[in-house]
Amino acid sequence: MQKILIAVMVGLFSIGSVFAQDINFNKIYKEALEYTVSVNLVVEVSFGTQTSDAKSRSIGTIVSPDGLIIFDGAPLNNEDPFSLMPGVQISTEPKSAEVVMMDGTKFPAEYIGLDRFTGIAFCRILPDKKRELKFVTFQQKNDFKVGEWIALYSLLPEYVTPRLSADIGLVSAIIDKPERFVLTVGFNEMQLTSVLYDKKGIPVGILGDLQNSALSDFDAARAQEQISDASTMIPLLGLLGGDRLSKLIQNPPKKGKIDRGWMGIYLQALTPDIADFWGVKSRGGIIVNEVVKDSPADTADIKTGDILIKLAGTPIEVSKEENLPIFQKQISEMGAGAKADFLLLRRHDGAVDTLERIITLAQAPLSPVEAKEYEDTNFEMKIRDMVFVDYNAYNLDPKIFEGVVVKEVEPGGWSAVGDIIPGDIIQSISGMIVASVDDARIALEQIAQEKPEEVVFFIWRDNKTLFLNIKTDWQ
Amino acid sequence: MRKLGITILILTAMARILAAEPPTLQTQIYHARDRVLPALVHIQPVITDYRTGKTRKQSIVGSGVIFHKDGYVVTNYHVAGKAERIICTLSDKEQVKAELVGGDPLTDIAVIKLDLSKYNGTIGIAEFGYSDSLQVGQYVLAMGSPLALARSVSSGVISTTNRYFPGETRLPSGEKTGIYNNWIQTDAAINPGNSGGPLVDLDGKIVGINSRATLFANNIGFSIPIDIVKEVIHSILTDGKVTRSWIGVQCQGLQDLEGWFGTALNEGVLIASIDAQSPAEEAGLRAGDIILKVDGRPVSARYEEELPPFYKMIADHAIGSKVELAVLRNDTNITVDITTRPLGEILGQDLDCKEWGFTVKAITKQMAIDNQLEDTLGVFVSGVKPVGPASEAGLRSGDVIKGLNEEPTPAFQDFLTKYDKLAADDSEKVLLTVKRFGSTKFMLIKTDNFKASENGK
Numbered sequence: 001m002q003k004i005l006i007a008v009m010v011g012l013f014s015i016g017s018v019f020a021q022d023i024n025f026n027k028i029y030k031e032a033l034e035y036t037v038s039v040n041l042v043v044e045v046s047f048g049t050q051t052s053d054a055k056s057r058s059i060g061t062i063v064s065p066d067g068l069i070i071f072d073g074a075p076l077n078n079e080d081p082f083s084l085m086p087g088v089q090i091s092t093e094p095k096s097a098e099v100v101m102m103d104g105t106k107f108p109a110e111y112i113g114l115d116r117f118t119g120i121a122f123c124r125i126l127p128d129k130k131r132e133l134k135f136v137t138f139q140q141k142n143d144f145k146v147g148e149w150i151a152l153y154s155l156l157p158e159y160v161t162p163r164l165s166a167d168i169g170l171v172s173a174i175i176d177k178p179e180r181f182v183l184t185v186g187f188n189e190m191q192l193t194s195v196l197y198d199k200k201g202i203p204v205g206i207l208g209d210l211q212n213s214a215l216s217d218f219d220a221a222r223a224q225e226q227i228s229d230a231s232t233m234i235p236l237l238g239l240l241g242g243d244r245l246s247k248l249i250q251n252p253p254k255k256g257k258i259d260r261g262w263m264g265i266y267l268q269a270l271t272p273d274i275a276d277f278w279g280v281k282s283r284g285g286i287i288v289n290e291v292v293k294d295s296p297a298d299t300a301d302i303k304t305g306d307i308l309i310k311l312a313g314t315p316i317e318v319s320k321e322e323n324l325p326i327f328q329k330q331i332s333e334m335g336a337g338a339k340a341d342f343l344l345l346r347r348h349d350g351a352v353d354t355l356e357r358i359i360t361l362a363q364a365p366l367s368p369v370e371a372k373e374y375e376d377t378n379f380e381m382k383i384r385d386m387v388f389v390d391y392n393a394y395n396l397d398p399k400i401f402e403g404v405v406v407k408e409v410e411p412g413g414w415s416a417v418g419d420i421i422p423g424d425i426i427q428s429i430s431g432m433i434v435a436s437v438d439d440a441r442i443a444l445e446q447i448a449q450e451k452p453e454e455v456v457f458f459i460w461r462d463n464k465t466l467f468l469n470i471k472t473d474w475q
Numbered sequence: 476m477r478k479l480g481i482t483i484l485i486l487t488a489m490a491r492i493l494a495a496e497p498p499t500l501q502t503q504i505y506h507a508r509d510r511v512l513p514a515l516v517h518i519q520p521v522i523t524d525y526r527t528g529k530t531r532k533q534s535i536v537g538s539g540v541i542f543h544k545d546g547y548v549v550t551n552y553h554v555a556g557k558a559e560r561i562i563c564t565l566s567d568k569e570q571v572k573a574e575l576v577g578g579d580p581l582t583d584i585a586v587i588k589l590d591l592s593k594y595n596g597t598i599g600i601a602e603f604g605y606s607d608s609l610q611v612g613q614y615v616l617a618m619g620s621p622l623a624l625a626r627s628v629s630s631g632v633i634s635t636t637n638r639y640f641p642g643e644t645r646l647p648s649g650e651k652t653g654i655y656n657n658w659i660q661t662d663a664a665i666n667p668g669n670s671g672g673p674l675v676d677l678d679g680k681i682v683g684i685n686s687r688a689t690l691f692a693n694n695i696g697f698s699i700p701i702d703i704v705k706e707v708i709h710s711i712l713t714d715g716k717v718t719r720s721w722i723g724v725q726c727q728g729l730q731d732l733e734g735w736f737g738t739a740l741n742e743g744v745l746i747a748s749i750d751a752q753s754p755a756e757e758a759g760l761r762a763g764d765i766i767l768k769v770d771g772r773p774v775s776a777r778y779e780e781e782l783p784p785f786y787k788m789i790a791d792h793a794i795g796s797k798v799e800l801a802v803l804r805n806d807t808n809i810t811v812d813i814t815t816r817p818l819g820e821i822l823g824q825d826l827d828c829k830e831w832g833f834t835v836k837a838i839t840k841q842m843a844i845d846n847q848l849e850d851t852l853g854v855f856v857s858g859v860k861p862v863g864p865a866s867e868a869g870l871r872s873g874d875v876i877k878g879l880n881e882e883p884t885p886a887f888q889d890f891l892t893k894y895d896k897l898a899a900d901d902s903e904k905v906l907l908t909v910k911r912f913g914s915t916k917f918m919l920i921k922t923d924n925f926k927a928s929e930n931g932k
Contacts, residue, residue: 036517237786266914268916268917271919272920273904273919273921274906276916277904277906277919287917288914289917290914290915291912304915321869383554391914392913392914393912393913394847394913395847395848395913396850404499442706454731454734456732456735458762462847463844463845463847464725464726464747464748465725465733465747465748465762466727466747466748467727467735467745467762467763469731469732469735471731
């Protein structure tokens with residue numbers, strides 16, 4: 001009788017659950033060896049005028065037959081929060097990238113870009129034609145339940161063989177707000193972007209961070225706030241699923257070439273406190289703090305103080321500042337040209353009107369990292385075009401103010417010795433007005449031909465202008 | 476016979492002079508000490524600090540020196556310029572009270588007056604010398620209360636007579652300083668507490684007021700030249716403050732730029748930048764203009780050390796007076812007439828919004844320029860208490876509050892009136908309209924939580 005009972009119990013367990021031991025790590029390992037790589041970067045880090053090179057090594061995964069690789073963008077993802085502080089910048093583009101296959105073969109890699117919402121970076125290798133590249137294909141949908149096992153292989157240090165190590169975690173929650181996210185326990189941040197496998201050993205996505213995926217790159221003030229608030233820094237690790245990844249893989253981010261929708265408003269979350277204070281009955285929404293002149297929102301008659309409560313008929317349930325980036329991302333992902341159909345509340349004289357407005361989204365302004373750059377080897381400095389946040393942060397009028405932003409100066413170079421510092425805005429060089437890096441390049445090329453002993457730069461710095469005489473030393 | 480007598484007298488006198496030993500350095504130092512030390516004052520002001528988001532009283536220590544028989548003492552603005560009460564210890568160790576007469580942050584000078592009504596001793600009075608004839612290498616003494624050690628004397632030489640600090644120099648309270656003067660640098664030891672004390676030559680005359688030192692360096696101290704100090708004292712004793720004219724130009728040394736601008740050496744002052752909404756902007760001056768003459772007098776600033784005297788010359792004009800500038804612009808000579816305006820206060824009035832847990836300042840024209848604000852409307856948040864309704868609402872130092880409960884508060888007085896009313900009404904919720912980094916945010920101040928906790932409920 002007892003034996004029968006035990007047999008029934010064993011039977012029940014083996015039908016109803018999979019043990020960690022039952023995951024076929026051998027099979028996963030063999031596959032993973034084919035498409036897992038290590039991505040070695042050299043990144044330039046600069047604080048003020050001090051710069052230094054830093055090396056980083058992270059796990060990467062080949063995701064297409066033509067050599068596209070995804071990897072953790074953490075070493076490259078640090079500029080935006082600081083971009084408003086001239087002089088403190090961490091380079092966002094690697095100086096060099098190299099990919100090492102698990103068999104030790106090395107390939108030079110071309111860095112492509114970083115998706116700022118997920119923190120995933122992209123590069124590409126161009127192996128010789130003889131070698132056929134294996135790549136991972138992610139399962140598009142998943143139906144994880146709390147308590148299920150989930151596995152990954154993470155990268156071991158270079159001096160260890162083999163280079164991959166298995167790990168197992170547990171699905172700890174299926175988060176549905178601010179967005180659907182399969183949360184896991186048992187993994188750590190060092191394992192970010194490792195491929196995750198379900199109990200059958202099928203690749204279902206990669207290990208991502210909910211906070212990171214929700215962090216908008218656009219509102220720098222907001223990003224700073226997020227950094228200063230320690231509670232939002234605790235990582236929430238989990239599955240970035242195949243559906244989300246395949247969109248990114250088909251259209252990887254490109255430097256200076258993006259498709260992000262933009263309305264042109266400054267916004268904040270409608271918290272229950274403020275809703276209550278205004279006597280507005282809504283579980284959340286977006287308060288329009290300011291409307292950028294001539295922006296899509298301005299054209300669509302959106303006013304400061306409006307509260308957006310529905311987008312395409314779906315309530316905007318943003319009731320906390322932390323959730324704001326979810327809305328920003330939603331708009332961003334709709335892309336330029338898309339029509340955003342809003343229901344909004346407009347308060348006046350103690351009354352509240354409900355209105356409908358359709359905004360045709362425009363292309364989002366470039367962020368400082370996406371701006372066009374130029375590096376001058378004579379003056380040993382890197383400059384970039386001015387972008388929206390530059391004008392906004394310094395109260396400059398784009399209609400009358402022109403210049404290029406100094407991104408880096410090489411210590412000891414002509415520019416550095418001549419007192420040009422990162423964050424300066426160059427307005428003219430030798431009397432030639434520079435409104436873009438193209439202008440600056442033409443001016444600097446002309447100067448390189450004429451080889452004058454001194455070149456006068458007219459600079460904007462800390463809300464004041466000054467003239468700098470840069471002494472040259474042509475070879 | 477008479478002649479012989481006179482000759483003998485003269486010869487005797489000469490012999491005496493020849494026989495007398497020249498004064499040694501030691502006797503000269505004693506002499507200088509005796510002329511100034513009796514007038515030395517150890518000053519203990521109580522000042523108010525608003526930077527932590529609440530009014531916080533602080534007792535500090537500085538030095539000063541009596542220069543007038545009525546008990547007037549010169550010291551630094553950063554010592555006594557904002558003092559609420561002042562206690563002074565004289566050289567005979569007797570303590571008396573003092574009150575503030577006036578101060579000038581831009582030169583870091585303040586004048587206080589001792590209350591001698593209950594003092595039975597005799598005060599010493601020190602004399603001012605001249606700073607324009609000082610020489611590098613000249614012996615000097617610094618007197619004061621380094622690290623609160625009263626009546627201390629240190630010695631050294633003048634390291635340089637004309638030190639210029641590029642960029643902005645600010646006092647601990649946040650005011651800009653040192654725009655109108657260069658500094659005397661000395662290696663006579665100057666430490667915190669020496670501030671406001673005299674720098675004395677071997678004649679026992681005050682040649683500077685010690686005001687700052689370089690931390691982590693060996694004896695690199697700086698004094699404000701006494702010639703400037705005398706002018707500032709005169710204004711303070713006459714008007715209680717120093718008024719200056721403002722035209723709104725920022726200049727830079729022309730060194731190595733003469734070729735580009737086509738000027739001769741030591742000719743002209745280069746305008747680097749024009750302040751927004753300034754008389755200079757309205758008169759059409761531009762960055763790159765070279766001022767050749769001011770009211771017919773040639774001016775020049777090849778080196779940056781020449782800039783403070785130039786700024787001072789402009790500032791010394793009567794407010795509202797017309798200044799005639801001869802200007803070189805793109806090889807063309809033009810004349811520009813500018814009517815000066817008052818420079819005004821550097822920092823605005825303070826207010827402690829105690830009920831809400833933050834402090835604000837009125838926004839002055841100079842603050843708007845310094846903080847890159849679009850205008851002077853609203854109030855400037857100078858501090859936020861780490862735990863309180865404002866910090867909970869997300870307010871931060873540097874924010875500008877444009878309105879309360881969606882009613883604009885353009886002037887400091889508007890804000891003050893509304894704050895007083897809302898605080899008196901015990902309003903539990905107040906909506907702030909806040910400007911930060913060029914964008915607006917609404918923040919809701921909720922006082923109820925904090926009241927409950929403060930009452931221990």
